[in-house]
Amino acid sequence: xxxxxxxxxxxxxxxxxxxxxxxxxxxxxxxxxxxxxxxxxxxxxxxxxxxxxxxxxxxxxxxxxxxxxxxxxxxxxxxxxxxxxxxxxxxxxxxxxxxxxxxxxxxxxxxxxxxxxxxxxxxxxxxxxxxxxxxxxxxxxxxxxxxxxxxxxxxxxxxxxxxxxxxxxxxxxxxxxxxxxxxxxxxxxxxxxxxxxxxxxxxxxxxxxxxxxxxxxxxxxxxxxxxxxx
Amino acid sequence: xxxxxxxxxxxxxxxxxxxxxxxxxxxxxxxxxxxxxxxxxxxxxxxxxxxxxxxxxxxxxxxxxxxxxxxxxxxxxxxxxxxxxxxxxxxxxxxxxxxxxxxxxxxxxxxxx
Numbered sequence: 001x002x003x004x005x006x007x008x009x010x011x012x013x014x015x016x017x018x019x020x021x022x023x024x025x026x027x028x029x030x031x032x033x034x035x036x037x038x039x040x041x042x043x044x045x046x047x048x049x050x051x052x053x054x055x056x057x058x059x060x061x062x063x064x065x066x067x068x069x070x071x072x073x074x075x076x077x078x079x080x081x082x083x084x085x086x087x088x089x090x091x092x093x094x095x096x097x098x099x100x101x102x103x104x105x106x107x108x109x110x111x112x113x114x115x116x117x118x119x120x121x122x123x124x125x126x127x128x129x130x131x132x133x134x135x136x137x138x139x140x141x142x143x144x145x146x147x148x149x150x151x152x153x154x155x156x157x158x159x160x161x162x163x164x165x166x167x168x169x170x171x172x173x174x175x176x177x178x179x180x181x182x183x184x185x186x187x188x189x190x191x192x193x194x195x196x197x198x199x200x201x202x203x204x205x206x207x208x209x210x211x212x213x214x215x216x217x218x219x220x221x222x223x224x225x226x227x228x229x230x
Numbered sequence: 231x232x233x234x235x236x237x238x239x240x241x242x243x244x245x246x247x248x249x250x251x252x253x254x255x256x257x258x259x260x261x262x263x264x265x266x267x268x269x270x271x272x273x274x275x276x277x278x279x280x281x282x283x284x285x286x287x288x289x290x291x292x293x294x295x296x297x298x299x300x301x302x303x304x305x306x307x308x309x310x311x312x313x314x315x316x317x318x319x320x321x322x323x324x325x326x327x328x329x330x331x332x333x334x335x336x337x338x339x340x341x342x343x
Binding site for chain 1 (some may be wrong): 275318
């Protein structure tokens with residue numbers, strides 16, 4: 001029994017069941033926009049972990065294979081990126097301008113608001129990486145000595161916020177390219193998953209926005225933080 | 231099988247190049263960049279890779295679950311600064327989201343899209 005409590009068999013199955021149950025619940029409840037499947041899956045998992053007094057490290061380690069696929073998927077994003085290349089070229093200038101605005105705003109607003117709200121210095125730092133996809137955010141957070149768990153939670157939850165708000169807030173946007181690109185920029189991985197549901201075009205441009213934003217932000221943010229702290 | 235092989239080789243290549251060259255990027259993003267360059271040189275996406283990737287990316291949300299559950303470890307902090315953290319998180323996500331979508335939409339509209 002004790003062996004089972006530490007086994008991938010139990011905890012990976014739980015994650016998969018929660019993932020499926022999220023979709024099932026979402027459908028049963030009439031597909032409410034403000035409660036996407038991922039949120040249900042999370043609620044189920046967190047409830048089990050908290051109520052069952054499961055050690056998070058145990059849960060995480062048992063799920064390391066699923067977590068590993070996050071990295072493989074990041075690599076795989078090169079494929080939709082490549083496939084969107086012809087369209088990317090025809091709109092290169094608008095995309096570049098939006099990317100620069102998005103990268104600066106994404107980190108800038110988060111940092112400014114966090115210091116205005118008088119959060120503790122380490123919480124402020126954790127906000128610096130808000131706009132960047134999780135694996136990259138953790139890479140940057142390490143470089144600027146921000147608390148990793150908080151940084152990753154902020155990235156994921158703000159991704160959820162963006163994904164949830166996409167439908168009501170982006171109604172006025174006509175072009176799927178603009179919807180997708182903005183989702184990738186502002187809500188990274190979760191936003192990309194959401195954009196893929198809108199249309200393949202939106203998904204491809206979300207992947208583009210997410211990866212370009214990650215790259216660009218990784219280049220300017222660490223030196224900016226060093227300057228800001230000095 | 232070929233597709234899994236390609237993805238893992240590039241994931242490994244990304245990780246190796248980041249560690250050996252001390253790049254400021256994460257290995258996975260570097261792997262993506264390398265695969266992208268490979269596709270540019272190759273000139274097309276191998277069929278099995280295109281098929282496998284679309285299947286893999288369909289469930290992107292699943293791969294976020296293990297990390298996301300980590301919020302349970304932040305409970306003490308959330309009790310202290312939770313409200314401010316959530317407020318900052320929501321506002322700083324929505325402003326860039328709406329602004330970027332609006333900006334790009336307007337610029338594309340000008341081009342007649």
